Amino acid sequence: ExxxxxxxxxxxxxxxxxxxxxxxxxxxxxxxxxxxxxxxxxxxxxxxxxxxxxxxxxxxxxxxxxxxxxxxxxxxxxxxxxxxxxxRSPIGRTGLAEALRSFAHDEGTKFGTNVVAEHLVEVSLPPPIQLLIYQISREAVRNALKHAEAERIEISLRETDDGVQLKIADDG
CATH class of the missing domain: 1.10.287 (Helix Hairpins)
Known part of the structure; x- marks a missing residue:
């Protein structure tokens, strides 16, 4: 482990x-x-x-x-x-969960796709790790938009016993 x-x-x-x-x-x-x-x-x-x-x-x-x-x-x-x-950091003062919600809304609006940020919790991680999680999320969502022909993309973030779990799922 x-x-x-x-x-x-x-x-x-x-x-x-x-x-x-x-x-x-x-x-x-x-x-x-x-x-x-x-x-x-x-x-x-x-x-x-x-x-x-x-x-x-x-x-x-x-x-x-x-x-x-x-x-x-x-x-x-x-x-x-x-x-x-x-x-400017995309995380800003509002936190990672809110940054992911905002990103999901913006991408959904821009691409006409249902990008949903659900089950997001604020995680207590150092800012560089939060930024990295945001960047990974952004890349995964954009890949789904570009390659998966998805109509719905879901972003979730939760704390686990040994860290955090980020999940990006699409129907494409």
Whole structure:
């Protein structure tokens, strides 16, 4: 039994490492695809403003400066959104059970499928383990939505004598 638990913990640890790497790749993609593009545009706008200033076209420089201000504001908003997303945990202050209920509702609405979170109890586990349970649930539900052609997916979470039991069941 101890050996089985160690295997589960190792698998969970590997899953968490994979999730962290995936998040890093998403962040890198966002920085490259979105924020870097706005910063590149800022550079071009500043260069155009400089050329027009040398040419003495004050009205064009004013328009360029307005564009620079807009691009700067857009970049600022994008960075703030990224920071907000990085600080946000799906578990939040409401707990794992409520996060799973909310996820089930959102996925059911998004995909037009009956995703039900029933028999959920709040479990007393460290936050990283709760997050991992949430991520495993999310992956299992999305796999069922994508591959099982399920009309109903059920999520349940309960405490057992030796830990917790997460169950994802579908009719597909």
């Amino acid at each position: 101890l050996e089985d638990r160690q295997k589960v913990l190792k698998a969970l640890s590997n899953q968490m490492a994979t999730e962290r790497q995936d998040e890093r790749m998403q962040i890198a993609g966002y920085l490259h695809d979105d924020i870097a593009q706005v910063l590149f545009r800022l550079g071009l706008q500043a260069e155009m403003a400089r050329k027009r200033l040398v040419q003495g076209d004050v009205d064009a420089v004013i328009r360029d400066l307005d564009g620079i201000a807009g691009s700067k504001s857009q970049a600022n908003d994008m960075v703030r959104a990224l920071i907000r997303d990085l600080h």
